[in-house]
Amino acid sequence: MTFKNEQYKNAAKELDNPDLDGWEFVVESHGIKIYRFLRQPSGLYEYKVIGVANIKAETCAEVYMDIAYRKTWDSYVKELTYISKANPTVIYWEVDYPWPMSNRDYVFLREMDVCTDGDKKVWTILGRSAKANELSQRQQVDEKKGVIRVRDYEQSMVIRENQNGTSQIFMHYYDDPRGMIPTMVVNWAAKTGVPGFLTTLEEACKIYDKTRNK
Template identity: 45%
Template sequence: CPPTLCADVYMDLEYRKQWDSYVKELYETNIGGKIVVYWEVKYPFPMYNRDYVYVRGRRDMDLNGRTVHVILAKSISVPEIPEKHGIIRVSNYRQSLLIESDGKNGCKVSMFYYDNPGGLIPSWLINWVAQSGVPNFLSDILKACKKYPKKT
């Protein structure tokens, strides 16, 4: 997947609702001049879903003649999006994503990700995310890139 296409797919929240099976609810809204994202993530039964409220930004940078796409996100608290009953709010979330060319027709992705999901997370779920969740997500986003309707 070319790096610009990967970054476009990652930033397109409307499209993400189609390909990411863990999305329960996802939208952007303008609050006080800031674009704020609300994202509810489906968790397996009997656990409670989690939701995130965050700001994010994308910068396409030229580093020594190569384009690097940088996406930063961090949680924010806004009274306009209150917590919902039965959903655990993830109030401490940060993500830094760098997408660049692999020198061929694909891309390399580097990510720093941190969140405190709250509650008690069973060890089997933590192990699944570490072993399968991230590779499955990368596979899903690659499939989404191939089917992206807004290819340039």
């Protein structure tokens, strides 16, 4: 496995015992609390998201992993495709930035582990930027003219089912978009974008469930 067992355990245990030492509370929305931590020397914040979402855990995990479906509900996706479906999956992702900023793209690794916590099922999804020496020649993706490659990206998502059909959620996120964007603007966009993403994800899960039930 690309990600160590200890990384899965550390992510999963933050569902009930989040490590928030030195973290600043940002906002609470729809039962979800968001915290941030200033990472040096970048001057950018990383985020932790903790709370209960009004969606089924299994649906949330499926929607989060389904990159074909994400292209239908995430308006910021310019391109999203598998480079390799072997474990870990290697994914190419281009994000549509508003003019006059350049788009950003990612080549990242992602794995999912499914386990049980007592009588409850837990999905843990880990992702990070791929290093060049981790990719085969066939998996390398040339950089595009006018698109900035993000080389420092980390995201973990832990989802545990609740008996009432809701989900206990923990997410940890950091990304350095590079380029000539003021740090203040990047931090503002992340602060507003994280809760916006969760709201959109929740709506996408509801549509996904309705479509599947039909």
